[in-house]
Amino acid sequence: MVLFKFKPTTSGIRNKVKIFNNLYKFKFFKKNSKILRFSAGRNNKGVISVRHIGGRLKRKYRYIDFFRNKDNILGVVERVEYDPNRNSNILLVLYSDGERRYIISPKNLFISNTIISAPQTPLKIGNTLCLKYIPLGIKIHCVESKPGKGGVYSRAAGSYCVIISNFYDKVIIMLKSGLLKKISFMCRATIGEVGNSEHFLIKLGKAGCKRHLGVRPTVRGVAMNPVDHPHGGGEGKSSGGRDPVSPWGKLSKPLKKNV
Known part of the structure; x- marks a missing residue:
């Protein structure tokens, strides 16, 4: 993992910070994917039900094996890939029976490493087993609720x-x-913590990157007209003149008590 800060040749990349990982740079495994429909925040009538969503790039969903139910079948990590639908990376695992599956990429699990799933397995990063056989204090991830x-x-x-x-x-x-x-x-969990923990260090740098992710602009209520928001209107710059509310008049913050 390498943090790369761009030279400020333009204002759009002046504050941009990107992470370079040793990820697979070619086409993903298409058999374990599907086209992901994007509603742009609209319901079945075409009316906006969730604001500030839309204009996202096309993406496909990768089927992730959260069940890890191929018991006692050895798997080898073939490659580490980027997943546009989550902030963690994913691994393509080739099992000894010839099947390939995607799993969440744990930290410190590399290409050509082996993993296995069973009710009871060795305590090794990437292995999945029941909580009954995991000692206290061990880091685990992808834990089942039932x-x-x-x-x-x-x-x-x-x-x-x-x-x-x-x-x-x-x-x-x-x-x-x-x-x-x-x-x-009897719930299962995978040993280790999820990788790509430096994801929070990324800085997009410009609004266009956020638009590619499907996030539309958010306009302040005080910048609107009275017909559009309860905080709208007024002479000059006003602070709303009332307690903060949503566009539909519901309080967004608890009322301050007068001391």
Whole structure:
């Protein structure tokens, strides 16, 4: 991983920061993908139901194996790829039976490394096993909420969970946010933390990059007319003259108590 700061030859790349990873630069594995429809924030009637969404570049969804249900079949990491639908990278794994699947890329798992899934496996980065056989304090990711449901917790870049205690048939895991979850000890998890933890260091540099991701501009309410927003109108620059509200009049912040 290398952080690259561009020379300020234009104002658009003056503050741009990009991460260069050793990712696969050719076509992805098309058999495990589909065309992802984009609604641009509109419902089935064509009416905008979610604001500030639209104008995104075309992208395809890669099917990710969150279940890891190929038990006792050895898999070899073929390549590391970029996924436009998530901030973590993905791995293309070739199993010994000839099948290929995408998985979330753990940290420090490289090309030609081997992984395996089973109810009980060695504690090695990339291996998937039941929480019953994972000791306390080990970093895990892609944790199931119910047995057989597939990984739900800790799938974003740089995230992980830790088992802090266990009971008869339950374990308590702590997410990176500090939230505690009590789940069955037969739920599966993958050893290690999710890679690409430097994703938060990226700076897009210009508004056009955000538009390519499907984010449209957000206009302040005080810059609108009274017909468009409760904060609109007024002579000159005004602060709204009332408590902050949404465009539909609902309070967006708690009221300040007069002391």
